[in-house]
Amino acid sequence: MNFKKLAALAATTALCAPAAFAADMANELTLVSWGGAYQASQQKAYVEPYLAMNPGVKIIWDESSAEAVAKLRAMNEAGNVTWDLVDAVASDSMRLCDEGLADELDHDNDLAAAPDGTSASDDFGDLLVSDCFVPQIVYSTTFGYRTDLIDKPDSVCAIFDLEKYPGKRSLQKRPIDNMEWALYCDGVAKDDIYEVLGTPEGVDRGLAKLDTIKDSVVWWTAGAETPQLLADGEVVMGSTFNGRLFSAIAEQGQPIGMLWDMQSFDLDGWIVPAGLPADRKARVMDFLKFATDTQRLADQAKYISYGPARASSAPLVGKHAELGIDMAPHMPTDPANAGNVHVYDYEWWADNRDDLDAKFQAWLAK
Amino acid sequence: MALTPVENQTPAFTAGVSAVAGGFAGLFVGTAQGSGLMGILIGAALMAVIGFICAGITDKEKPVRWALLAAFTVAGFALGGLPTAVLGILFGLFFGWFAFWLATSRYRAHLAPYLTPGQVLWHYTFRVICGAIFVFLITPILVVMPLSFNAQDFFTFTPEMLRFDPEGYSLKHYRDFFGSDQWQSSLRNSLTIAPAATLLSVGFGTLAAIGLSQPHVPFRRAIMAILISPMIVPLIISAAGMYFFYSRIGLQGTYFGVVLAHAALGIPFVIITVTATLVGFDRSLTRAAANMGANPVTTFFKVQMPLILPGVISGGLFAFITSFDEVVVVLFVGSAGQKTLPWQMFTGLREQISPTILAVATILVVISIALLTTVEMLRRRSERLRGMSPS
Numbered sequence: 182m183n184f185k186k187l188a189a190l191a192a193t194t195a196l197c198a199p200a201a202f203a204a205d206m207a208n209e210l211t212l213v214s215w216g217g218a219y220q221a222s223q224q225k226a227y228v229e230p231y232l233a234m235n236p237g238v239k240i241i242w243d244e245s246s247a248e249a250v251a252k253l254r255a256m257n258e259a260g261n262v263t264w265d266l267v268d269a270v271a272s273d274s275m276r277l278c279d280e281g282l283a284d285e286l287d288h289d290n291d292l293a294a295a296p297d298g299t300s301a302s303d304d305f306g307d308l309l310v311s312d313c314f315v316p317q318i319v320y321s322t323t324f325g326y327r328t329d330l331i332d333k334p335d336s337v338c339a340i341f342d343l344e345k346y347p348g349k350r351s352l353q354k355r356p357i358d359n360m361e362w363a364l365y366c367d368g369v370a371k372d373d374i375y376e377v378l379g380t381p382e383g384v385d386r387g388l389a390k391l392d393t394i395k396d397s398v399v400w401w402t403a404g405a406e407t408p409q410l411l412a413d414g415e416v417v418m419g420s421t422f423n424g425r426l427f428s429a430i431a432e433q434g435q436p437i438g439m440l441w442d443m444q445s446f447d448l449d450g451w452i453v454p455a456g457l458p459a460d461r462k463a464r465v466m467d468f469l470k471f472a473t474d475t476q477r478l479a480d481q482a483k484y485i486s487y488g489p490a491r492a493s494s495a496p497l498v499g500k501h502a503e504l505g506i507d508m509a510p511h512m513p514t515d516p517a518n519a520g521n522v523h524v525y526d527y528e529w530w531a532d533n534r535d536d537l538d539a540k541f542q543a544w545l546a547k
Numbered sequence: 548m549a550l551t552p553v554e555n556q557t558p559a560f561t562a563g564v565s566a567v568a569g570g571f572a573g574l575f576v577g578t579a580q581g582s583g584l585m586g587i588l589i590g591a592a593l594m595a596v597i598g599f600i601c602a603g604i605t606d607k608e609k610p611v612r613w614a615l616l617a618a619f620t621v622a623g624f625a626l627g628g629l630p631t632a633v634l635g636i637l638f639g640l641f642f643g644w645f646a647f648w649l650a651t652s653r654y655r656a657h658l659a660p661y662l663t664p665g666q667v668l669w670h671y672t673f674r675v676i677c678g679a680i681f682v683f684l685i686t687p688i689l690v691v692m693p694l695s696f697n698a699q700d701f702f703t704f705t706p707e708m709l710r711f712d713p714e715g716y717s718l719k720h721y722r723d724f725f726g727s728d729q730w731q732s733s734l735r736n737s738l739t740i741a742p743a744a745t746l747l748s749v750g751f752g753t754l755a756a757i758g759l760s761q762p763h764v765p766f767r768r769a770i771m772a773i774l775i776s777p778m779i780v781p782l783i784i785s786a787a788g789m790y791f792f793y794s795r796i797g798l799q800g801t802y803f804g805v806v807l808a809h810a811a812l813g814i815p816f817v818i819i820t821v822t823a824t825l826v827g828f829d830r831s832l833t834r835a836a837a838n839m840g841a842n843p844v845t846t847f848f849k850v851q852m853p854l855i856l857p858g859v860i861s862g863g864l865f866a867f868i869t870s871f872d873e874v875v876v877v878l879f880v881g882s883a884g885q886k887t888l889p890w891q892m893f894t895g896l897r898e899q900i901s902p903t904i905l906a907v908a909t910i911l912v913v914i915s916i917a918l919l920t921t922v923e924m925l926r927r928r929s930e931r932l933r934g935m936s937p938s
Contacts, residue, residue, distance in 0.1 A: 211882065211883055213883075215898055216894050216895070216897075216898030216899055217898040217899035218899070241883045241884050242729075242883060243882070243883030243886075244894040245883075245894075247897065247898075255790065258791075259790065259791050259794035259795070259799065260794065260795075261794040261799050261800070263799070263800045263882040263883075403897045403898065403900075404898070405897075405898060405899050405900040406900070408701070408900075409701050409702060409703075409900045412699070412701040412703050413701070413702075413703045433699065433700050433701070435701075
């Protein structure tokens with residue numbers, strides 16, 4: 182048997198395999214995601230091609246990722262899991278995995294290998310932060326500013342400089358990122374941030390720094406708020422997810438600029454809820470393998486400016502599907518943007534989250 | 548019709564009252580410009596002068612009012628273009644009329660002659676307070692409507708919109724609503740769930756109301772209290788309870804489950820409205836029907852039902868609106884397959900602040916107004932038929 186024949190055989194097996202098992206798979210799939218432009222990118226990059234390959238399958242979206250942990254707990258308690266595949270941020274997926282609410286995966290067997298044969302676990306590399314988690318994208322929380330209302334800031338510390346950059350700024354209503362930025366701008370070296378933040382004095386120091394701008398801060402909870410506030414001119418700068426800013430700048434033509442300094446990287450990906458019946462689980466695993474392959478993750482970047490989580494997808498990132506602009510320079514992982522990044526420490530936060538949340542909320546209420 | 552003979556007021560009185568009104572208007576204009584105090588001072592001074600002049604020339608009312616209108620319009624246009632010119636026209640119309648209304652004592656003419664000045668003042672202050680409350684209640688809805696025609700994807704009055712430039716307006720959010728699968732499927736879900744829930748509520752609610760209005764039923768008050776409790780218990784508690792209960796019996800995440808949950812919420816409205824109409828129902832009519840050989844079912848449909856129909860229909864409309872507007876229970880009892888319109892709006896507001904939500908809100912406000920108008924007309928008809936004067 183020569184090589185060509187072998188390749189053809191492999192291709193037919195690959196094509197026939199899903200069809201052969203289709204009888205054992207559920208035909209309905211409930212996907213949970215974040216809504217908005219991000220869900221639209223998933224719809225176009227993986228769901229529509231998957232439906233084209235599997236006519237007869239029905240996909241239902243539920244925009245409930247924000248309360249994924251609480252809802253999965255309730256479903257588990259009620260013994261009635263209605264979700265099939267859930268999009269969650271890395272820290273939520275770690276919690277779900279620890280509580281046994283998400284299934285552990287065998288990444289090399291369950292996921293597609295890279296086109297050059299690299300195994301999935303090597304292709305995702307360090308981004309596989311939990312056994313239950315299949316990362317899709319790298320996103321960052323970073324700052325946008327009104328180009329017509331203030332001078333171009335060149336450092337994240339501009340948020341603490343009310344004299345040079347007067348006006349309101351919007352920050353996320355949680356201690357994560359804000360505390361790190363505060364300490365960094367108070368003169369703590371980047372590598373020492375978590376060491377300082379681990380002491381009560383460090384927490385006080387961070388809050389004291391935030392205190393200097395407390396009266397000028399609008400606190401947000403949903404990612405859409407900062408673009409809205411910036412478009413209104415209600416704030417002159419504000420933090421949000423980089424894809425939201427990209428869409429306000431490139432798609433809506435708002436006078437907003439990006440400040441990439443000290444952007445905070447985070448991951449978002451899929452988890453499979455524990456306790457699915459066999460037919461639904463089979464459908465989920467089939468979809469998951471397709472939706473997280475190299476080409477699909479690269480395709481997603483055509484619709485939204487989040488970096489694909491596979492190393493092998495990065496070279497395939499092309500142009501925006503409608504605007505035709507190169508997407509690579511808008512990715513948080515682009516070298517020009519990633520000059521000075523803040524790597525958010527999941528494990529540190531998993532251990533200290535409850536404590537800092539309480540202190541942060543108490544400070545907010547003061 | 549003048550109740551009280553009146554004379555023209557002194558210039559000092561007209562100037563004084565005009566100044567108060569001018570100061571009040573100036574407060575808003577001034578606050579919008581950054582200094583409420585300056586606004587009050589300028590508004591009061593301007594209106595004092597206008598009031599003083601008008602009081603001196605009450606015989607030339609028409610030309611003076613036209614001149615004031617023109618002056619305000621031109622001043623508005625000079626200050627900020629078309630939008631402020633419209634404001635100027637409104638101010639010119641109002642204050643021209645106001646100054647002469649005071650100066651010629653027209654405000655006093657139709658009030659009873661024996662009222663003291665204090666009572667006259669209260670008469671008008673009361674109206675101003677009512678108007679202010681009305682504005683306070685209605686403004687949020689009025690702001691939403693023009694924003695839904697925004698050409699941009701933000702909840703923002705753009706400079707183009709404020710200039711009344713057609714470029715700044717568009718129907719794209721309405722197109723988005725009618726063209727998107729997500730919105731259309733949630734509209735379909737709402738339109739199938741709400742009528743089914745309404746039918747159940749009306750059926751059960753009407754039967755319960757009739758049964759509970761029979762004097763011989765034991766524990767009437769206790770049963771009534773239990774049936775009305777979904778209206779009183781906080782929604783989130785009913786919702787969480789229903790979630791766990793429906794999960795156990797396999798109704799969670801089904802169309803029928805959502806319909807049942809909404810019916811439970813709608814029943815109290817039907818019971819209350821039907822019980823109210825039954826108060827005016829003459830029980831001797833059913834006895835007369837029985838006397839003539841009609842069985843209870845025939846009596847119900849031929850005699851009782853037509854008479855209490857307005858109450859049934861208005862209860863049904865309330866039940867419909869309850870189900871159509873409901874978001875908390877459906878978030879628990881439904882799954883993504885039963886996503887209703889309010890659910891879609893709720894997630895839309897959180898994840899993507901898009902004016903499509905405002906377009907949907909505008910459509911829903913129009914529908915609600917139509918439904919409430921129907922209820923009110925039915926109520927009046929029922930009172931007319933029962934010989935009560937409509938109030």
